[in-house]
Amino acid sequence: MFLRMRALMLLTGVFCMLYFGLQPLTELYEAKTLVVAPEEIVFINTSECHVTGPRRPAPFFTAIEPVYKLRCRLPQLMIAISKGGSNVLVAKGSPEDLQCRYWLRTAEDFQPGKYVADGLFDLKHGARKEVTVGMGKQIVRVKCSTKMNETKYHDVHYFLPPPDPHSKPMSSPDKLSVMVLGIDSVSHMHFMRYFPLVKGFLEGLPHTKFFGYSRVGLDAYANIVPFLSGLSSIELQQNEGAWLFQGFSAGGYSTAYGEDSANAILAGKYGIPRQLTDFDLIPVMAEMDTHTRYSIDLKEMIHCTAGRSFKDVLWDYIGKLVPHMQRSPFFSFFWQSQGVEEYYEYASHLDLSYMMLLKSLLDADILNHTLLLLISDHGLRAGNYRMSFQGMREESQPLLVAIYPEWLKEKYPLAMDNFEQNAHSLITPYDLHVTLRDVLSLDQLQDGHIEVRNSSLWSCPPKKMPRGVSLFLRVPGHRTCDRAHIPSLFCFCRELTEVPTDDGLVLRCSRFLVESINKLIKPLGQCRQLKLKMVLLAHFLDFGEDSFVYELRLRVRTDPGGGEFEATVRLSDVLLLTSPISRVNHYLGQSHCLSDPDFKIFCFCV
Template sequence: MYQSCAVFQTLLLTLCLGFSLKTGQCLKQKYFVKSSVCEIPYINPFAADTMKDFQKRTYRECHNDSDLVTSEFDFKLNQYRLHLHKNLARRMLNGSMGNATLECKYQKISRDRINEKPDNSYSEFKSRPLPDYLLVPKHTDFMITKCYVKDQKKQLKLLQTDGLTFIEEHLQQEDQKKAYAQQQRQNPKPSVLMLGLDSTSRMNLRRAMPLVYKYVSQPGWFELQGYNKVGDNTFPNLLAVLSGHSPNTLAKMCNVSKIGCLDRVPFIWKRFKRSNYTTAFAEDCKGINTFNYLLPGFQVQPVDYYLRPFLVAIESKFPVTKNFGFPFCVGRRLSFDYVWDFGRQFVDRFVKNRNIFGFLWSNSFTHDYYTATTALEQLFLKHLHSFEASGLFEHSIVILMSDHGHRYNTLRQSASGYYEERLPMMFIYVPPWFRQQYPHLVDNLRRNRNRLSSSYDLHMTLQHLLQLESTSLADFSMKHRSVACPSCQSLLFELPVNRACQQAGIDEKWCCCHATKTLKKNGFVRTLALAVVRRMNDHLVKRNFSHICHNFTLTHVHKIVRRLEQPADDNSLEEDETVYILQFWTFPNQPRFEATVRWNHRKHKLHMDVEDLSRLNSYNGDSNCINDKIAKKYCICKDSIRTIKRTPKGTTKPTTPRKIVEQYGYFSGLK
């Protein structure tokens, strides 16, 4: 009997957590956030519609041979040393080449200081012989090694190539140690390390990486369950965290597509650097790096230790194996591992003798496939334990985060997909000494776990860590406040209980606070959907895209919901205006869209921003003809039309607009 009751309660809770949540229908409804102006419902990570397509992925090794060249840091000499393991080469050859000998060479790699866009290039130096033991020349950041087998005829055969990174000393070590020790005695400040996995909601972390979730549930960790994204994709969300800007406020400063603009942005690592922190930034998958995808990147190296030149070099020089949509193996190693090994080197070298700020970000596993995270769990857990062994958690504030949840395909189209996309994971670790010295700040962080927060609040938290004597937002100068959200504040200050999205810098499009009601498809829905598609076509003309992007034809309305109440803090809604969220498919190529729109029932007037459309399935292959970051999600290039229809016998043939209408039993005209 008790088991039956438990099953019934679970089913009831699952039903109440669908996309069309209604206020007051679930008596025992759980919430991530619950206040008079914001209710974000608890989402069950293991709901049936989410788990039906969920499967664990297998982790694949990139190589099965041993490292012929390894490096270690000699703390006495304050220099890296390379070791050449000839004995391992003999085992690898297994006597197959008789009296063959091993010859290795190394080649220094550095940032290209001449190229107009140095982020897209690298400098390589003359190849030199590698002896059995080599003290790495100082001021060497990166290196590529190649080991050859030389047979009796003196012919060389490449046996192994590898890439190595070095965290070299840029400052006088003893002076730095003394300054650090004095500061920690007088006014201690924590080091800060930010660890990011792209496209990972807090629900998917629990679902796909339960052991990692268990790790970040230990004492000292705080999960921000009301953390809501502020933009569509990676760039606006990380821009908010790292600079306090939105794309709109940044546009008033400079054109981000122009060379030099990103160098002018007040990234938080600049303030950490001015406060005598040593800084680092590493990100995998060079093609989609946050500040390089359809952007020119940085002209001036942004931080002290920057992985980008090495990443560009190895993806150009090494064999690249793709898996889960992006570079998986780059040479002998995981693309993912280059980032975290670089981060561990950085922590190993400095965390015990100076303040550090590091930002480590990975795209390779998690960007396109939400189940791929399962293959990553043991490896990522290993890196967390490695950071722990290095003393990171004794000295540092550690932030495990994402930019947003999964935005496409299966998970996004589940009942909880709306929330999955908008609620990225956010965990903050506070070391014991900080908890002891600043208990009031930690108490505030604890209270904020279930209050609405945003990327701009995280930015203000980073600002706060550099002026811990502050007692309120009023103590921050205007240059240290978020430009895009002046009312946003540090998570180490208590956030208002009744906080609305507008106060947190979250646009209505991304706000998870308001209950909705699913509507039946009727004549009004048809009118609204046609108006949306007409606006999309008008937008193509307005942006001068109509010559390369195909016009849209509506084929199907999947779902429409109405916001049950107007946000109390939003004065932009007109009288008789209602907010609707519409999911619909169009022709050609059957893209799936979600639009948050306003409809004035008295004036029969639509208010929407086409640039804010969400794409619910991947646009890979649809928009290669265009380089506009935002337009890529909705442009269907005329040279990429590939829509097909399956016949009853399983064959395929092109589908015309008329047959699309017949197939869906819906409408296509825009008149």
């Protein structure tokens, strides 16, 4: 009996201990009402425009080859460093005896193939060697071969000497530096999907994501020119642009420009006068493109030089500029396009490198005196994902994230409050141009000045609203695509109503669209005239009940070549194109007889 009572008491004790001891844990795991994240994300939310999109669109895979396998396959035998005031090539352990030759160019010389000196040296198997080749800003091409004249190493290096060691880093800057990190063809939602590391890193920094950023032009050039010059790409042909590079240079800033391609966006007939920049990577990329470039993908759109991708060359260039950025105010513009233009999944391949780049800038204290814009020009412009309705929307919703120092909010509270409040406003590259003009005169951001400028802006009649509005002011909520100078094809503030593709009016407008293409290419001679094969998609654009404007957004397929084009056509007494004509599928070698990018997209060579 006694044993039974002891056993009962022991069981009771164990029960109480388990019940009361584990109760907090059971409460932790009890079913609770879950707060479900909204399925849609708000891009623009104003009185005139409300745009939303799916937070998690369906996964999509289009790559012909796995992007994670796209690695440079040749060895990287040398690095370039500045040492004791001299430019030095440091050779790693060579796999065999090699005979090397180098050619030197000045970094400011834009004429490819013009060398100021050359030289010879040998590399012994497994030996480390340092070769002094010159001093100052220089470009050097190195080619190493075996005794049988088999090339084992061919590369181009850029020497950028460090700043004066006696100069001191900026402590409390009275000027705000600007850095633009551009990624071609990445929409805001594409960034949300494929850059989780960058997104997480941003949470520890003062920043604003501008969900309502919209493109105003067809391609990268047509969107970057308004940002850097304040003019459209067409206006720039008749006017001399007031480039930001020149404005910042006149304001006492050093300037730098770099892209990961020799076919630079701003190197065309009406491009930026690059000789005005203090540091320029394009001559380096041109030397690589001519002598050492090779491709690593089937489409031959991603290039390497020796063991480095062109993107790695751009990253190395930025790293060499960091000591200069620590000591003086800087305006810098960097742009990456290789890979992201062609491959939907390639963005995931960049997440870690962009996060590490931002971390290096943070560690070097660059972000404490810099407004950094992580930006794109548009979403994917062609391919299978672009053919979907979501892809069509994302094309006109490029990425824009601004990172800024904490002291900026403390010193200019009203301006920065407006800046952050504009996160869901309808904004454009023209606004960014005016915003950076304000950075040149930070006194304009004092609360008193901002109040006066805000009052003037909001009292302005809608039809006289300026094309560019500084983001340090509150962008008016009654702004429309027309007032922001956004063509109909790029505007998603208007509701789209699908129309049958065999509708008579749709067919008439589609034939007009093809006729408009034929008028463009007819003077060229070497391009076939196109015929309408099929109307793929037609949408009616809703301008509101009070409007008497009627437009159709069309996607058509043409013969020969199967080109697929989109544009908007206004219905009036006469038909009128109200947007550029965009090609939304790849044309590969169909237009091999032309080099002008404005016409290549339309041309099927005779």
